[in-house]
Amino acid sequence: MLADIQGRIGRAMGPLLAACALSLAAAPAWADAGRDLFEAQCAGCHPLSGHSIPDGPSLKGVVWRKIAVLRDFKYSAALKAQVGTWSPQRLNAYLRNTQAFAAGTSMFWTISDADERKAIVRYLESQ
């Protein structure tokens, strides 16, 4: 009787545990993809240290930060004219086509692949 109940619980838990293991494995994969893309595509111009460089503003905490607000970077008038904060949606739009987002912005780098943009934005949310 007891063995029977244990067997049933065991059978019920099996898929559940497998699903947990899968989702645990998937989370770092996302983060790794975002980090690798950031390193390859953005890090040359954008530090995550909190201090900007002449090539680009620091992107530490950029998600939900006010647009073009850092005092240690000289932004274009085009980006400074943008009102509001970097929501994930706006970041995605900027990375898809910087000039369509803010004509005259001094960033010309774009990411055409939607999944890559998503991974980069997710990574930035964690920084």
Ligand code: HEC
């Ligand atoms: C060749 C250099 C360069 C590369 C590569 C680059 N950027 Fe930029 N980025 C800039 C410059 C310059 C600005 C400032 C734009 C302005 O003032 O109009 C900027 C601005 C930004 C801003 C606005 C920051 C703020 O403080 O409002 C974000 C967000 C951003 N970049 C994200 C990225 C991401 C993500 C990548 C990689 C996919 C990337 N950039 C790649 C040069 C670059």
